[in-house]
Amino acid sequence: MRKQIVAGNWKMNNDLSQTEALITSLKGQTKTSNAEVMVAPTATNLWQANKSLMGTDIEVIAQNMHFAESGAYTGEISASMLKSIGINTVILGHSERREYFNETDELLAKKVDAALANDMRVIFCFGEELADRKAGNEETVVGNQIKNALFHLEAEAFKNIVLAYEPVWAIGTGETASPEQAQDMHAFIRKTLADKYGDAVANSVSVLYGGSVKPANANEIFSKPDVDGGLIGGASLNAEDFYAIVNAF
Numbered sequence: 001m002r003k004q005i006v007a008g009n010w011k012m013n014n015d016l017s018q019t020e021a022l023i024t025s026l027k028g029q030t031k032t033s034n035a036e037v038m039v040a041p042t043a044t045n046l047w048q049a050n051k052s053l054m055g056t057d058i059e060v061i062a063q064n065m066h067f068a069e070s071g072a073y074t075g076e077i078s079a080s081m082l083k084s085i086g087i088n089t090v091i092l093g094h095s096e097r098r099e100y101f102n103e104t105d106e107l108l109a110k111k112v113d114a115a116l117a118n119d120m121r122v123i124f125c126f127g128e129e130l131a132d133r134k135a136g137n138e139e140t141v142v143g144n145q146i147k148n149a150l151f152h153l154e155a156e157a158f159k160n161i162v163l164a165y166e167p168v169w170a171i172g173t174g175e176t177a178s179p180e181q182a183q184d185m186h187a188f189i190r191k192t193l194a195d196k197y198g199d200a201v202a203n204s205v206s207v208l209y210g211g212s213v214k215p216a217n218a219n220e221i222f223s224k225p226d227v228d229g230g231l232i233g234g235a236s237l238n239a240e241d242f243y244a245i246v247n248a249f
């Protein structure tokens with residue numbers, strides 16, 4: 001049975017007091033599904049958020065990290081630094097990192113290696129742009145993003161990998177992939193994994209969908225057989241909306 005996961009990516013939103021206010025609202029929510037719940041505050045608030053959510057079933061995760069252990073990388077944060085404050089999961093490869101910070105598949109492969117070497121779990125994001133889909137190239141693009149960043153790994157490593165398909169054209173746009181489009185791509189992702197690592201690995205990896213998931217559409221998307229949860233942006237900034245999505249399984 002694959003894990004169902006709903007993770008809130010708060011992106012560059014919420015200062016410390018806003019983060020604390022959102023956490024207080026989250027603690028007032030009730031979970032009625034079996035989904036694992038995670039939230040990813042901005043780096044400056046990870047330590048406090050982790051303390052504030054200690055003893056709850058909400059895991060605090062990071063939005064990004066550097067591949068090096070330490071050194072002359074001004075402004076960056078390493079896996080061991082995250083681990084040292086109790087952060088055990090990191091989002092890597094988000095399309096905003098790829099677009100605005102020029103993160104390539106090659107760089108992301110190094111980040112994935114560093115996270116896994118530090119016993120961290122990775123939520124690895126990828127997805128096609130609108131032009132790719134219009135040209136009918138979405139599977140090629142997604143297949144290559146997965147292969148280039150992950151296919152050097154041993155099968156064993158996939159115990160600590162969660163995949164997140166986020167079509168770029170659906171992020172923050174209000175436009176969602178239809179449940180059928182999401183299912184088709186998730187099935188393709190699982191086949192891509194199966195071709196390389198076999199069915200057991202392919203069937204054990206959780207594949208999340210991200211891109212304008214809201215309370216109104218979450219249930220239909222999550223009901224698809226190959227969709228194991230969601231990576232939620234905008235709607236995760238409101239505790240009621242986020243838990244309506246968490247409980248949409």
Ligand SMILES: O=C(CO)COP(=O)(O)O
Pocket residue numbers: 009094166170171172173174210211212213231232233234235
């Ligand atoms: O990028 C996302 C999550 O990582 C999705 O963002 P939205 O839910 O705001 O479209």
